[in-house]
Amino acid sequence: MSEIFTITEGLQNLGALKTGGQGSVYKGMRMGPIYSAIKLIPTPIYVEDDSDKNYRNFLNEVTKLQQVNIHPSPNVVKILSSGITDSGSFPYIEMEYIEGPELGELLLPPHQKVFTVKELLKVAEQLAAALAHCHQVDVKHGDVKSNNVKYNIQTANYVLLDFGLAIMSEEQRRTSIRHAGAIEFMAPEQHEGKMLLQTDIYSYGIILYELLAGQVPFPLEGNGDTGRNSVMIGHLEKEIPDAMALRKNNLANAVQDEVLISEMQVPHWLLKLIERCLQKDPAERFANGMELYKAVTNGLISSAPLNFQSTESTFPNESLNFEALKGEARQKTEKLENELAILKPLAFKAGIKYNEASGKYQQEDYLNIPRKVFLGCAAACLILIAFLSYNFFKTPNTVVTTAQTTPYESPFITYNKQYQQRLVKAREDSIRTAKMLSPEQVKIAEKARKQNGKQKKKKKFLGIF
Template sequence: MSKVFTITEGLENMGALRTGGQGSVYKGKRIGPIISAVKLLPTPIHSESKDDHNYRNFLNEVEKLRKVNEIPNPNVVKILNSGITESGSLPFIEMEFIEGPDLGELLKPPHEAIFTIKEVIKLADQLACALSHCHKVGVKHGDIKSNNIKFNIHSGNYVLLDFGLSVMSDEQRRSSMRHAGAIEFMAPEQSDGEILFQTDIYSYGVILFELLAGQVPFPLKDNGETARNTVMLSHLEKPVPDVLELRRENLPKSWSALQQEKEMQVPAWLLQIITKCLEKSPDNRYANGTELNEAIIENTISESNDGAANTIIALRLENEKLQQQLLTYQQADAVKKNRVHVSKPLFAGLVLLIIASITYGLFKTSPVKSNLSLPSKDTSALSQKKVSPDTIANKTKHAAAIDTAKKDTSKSAVTKPLSHKKKPLHKKKKFLGIFPI
């Protein structure tokens, strides 16, 4: 583990999770047990002035990321914070830490290098949901690969991670892609540093191809420049290999003959979706994640000629239940987690606001309390006057009437201050952090 140092106020770096040409990801620690994943981008920003092109672009793209979290999605990592490091002037994005393996780890021993059809459809459904959610608010991920999709061991959902590339400028992206290690998942247009909604669709297709076939369409043989150029040219020019043929070759030997036969019955609609996602021209792919998600939904709820309809429908209901459970958890947990991110000045301001509200409530109720004492004074005055025995009965009746009025006044007065004090409690902010979670 690398030496602990502070990334920014209240956020310590607890060691690198992974490094790469497009930035490094560190484990971050805030107050108490709060652990996060912090992406440091490789290009420094030396001026925090809106006149600086890189800084202005960073702010604009971060604002888009903020919209991603306005409505929590169980298949998209939550963005907690962003800023510039205290030393080194590197922009960073702080995200929730997802506990569980990524797809790259799930495809390596002791796991099988291939997924069952049921699990492929589950991931296809949830990743399409994630892309639809992001694209609706104008966010293009640009770096979808096996290592950026994690299986959440607590919810059973797949989660899309690492939006670091999405906040880079076109020039920064072109520079980082020359050294990126995920060229096997890059769309043809990314060779020019371009990122479209259809770019994410292409990478989505590569993911599904890898899960079904046990390998990506165009594997990288080594990290040399020649091998990298060969893979990129293959994305640009070569036809996509037959996914079913590769699946048959790579079926796990541990599977029985019956299971192998069953696992070769890949639904035709799933193969068609993969083929469309991997079109060379962006115009021939799904336009965005929403269109892709609609295609997945349409096929998973319709009757299938592949004999898998009932399994697919049941799986989708299971996925929706898991998503709703996590969504409820995220919304209920949002306020508690955001309290950690409230700055000291903001916290002090909130304390002052609460004190002012209580003080205002006390002053507001004081006239009512004064009114409660008036009948008592009147009664005391009556008892001090000299009265004749003939009027005692009348005075007694009068005092009883005043006492009854006093009780009625007391009841109404108690009700009013309580209702008045409750109002500020219903005006709490929905979230307190820099980003809604």
């Protein structure tokens, strides 16, 4: 297939990314600068009709792949389209283009030959989530290997790629496997052309083994049939080599002693999980991706610090020293109780009490007054209240009313008034007789006399001062 190989209308071929026994991967561009990855299946389909078994199988498997993207997963590549090429009538699958390195590239220089424990656990969780996502809709990947897992530099997630073998028939898979370059990741049953859900579980275990040990259990030496047969026999019959011994050898001359000790602290549950994934008999592995993901999640929770939620182990051989943990917790409890016994009296004197509503110790709002002072103030208040009450009830509550009476004058006052009236009348009569004046003239003369008297008094008053 040349670089100018035509895929289909609107989908441009930008050149091959890689070529393998089960097909080639090209970089494509659709509708302008939108990049994608196109997976070509090497077996052509000349009749696009249900009568063609290969075409019918291709449509059935493509329908399953479309179900994977109904609810997209950040750890599974998105399927954009599928169909038959205009040139050569090859089936193809168009997928999103993931920018970033493959897992296999991350094990080559300048990188370390093994993953750190922290990053290994991240891959274990995210790749298990990818398989669970696919197996829920009964989609078997069939080609899980380190070169089909990419690190997305945009999202920092590990993404499962390349569903090429998922749409092949058993005969196509047998032919592809004989020429494939990923025989190191294939389960024993794949050499017979079978593909089960447990097949993906086995390949998943090989990936974790490779990241842990720095190499696959049975490396391929050369591309000849002898080397491929040796790898196949290893998967079918040989025991899996000790991964921890290989990890130690690959780290011994590359890192300092402190780092070596730290990186050799691989969780026991993870080693048992890898061991179960790599069982020769599919029935002894995890049944599917959902069961695998549950086991990984339980392992991550059980290895979290100070986690006592469950005493059940994911695997029968894994156990924790709960007696030692209980003894340590008991010692801490006794220490806290002794400290509390010392602090309780001090807290009581300071007015700090336990609030049942909030479940906390709080400072009381009232003042802490001595008992004798409080009783003295209370007695004084009672005496004051009694004294005021006594005075209030002793004074009669009477209402004074004023009677309607006539004004009263003593006889002396009445006589004095009558005397003054007779004296004025006698004076007037004397003046009138002496001057032979009429009554009117007498009044005028009397008035003038009074006025002259007032003026004399005024002059005398002013003369004094």
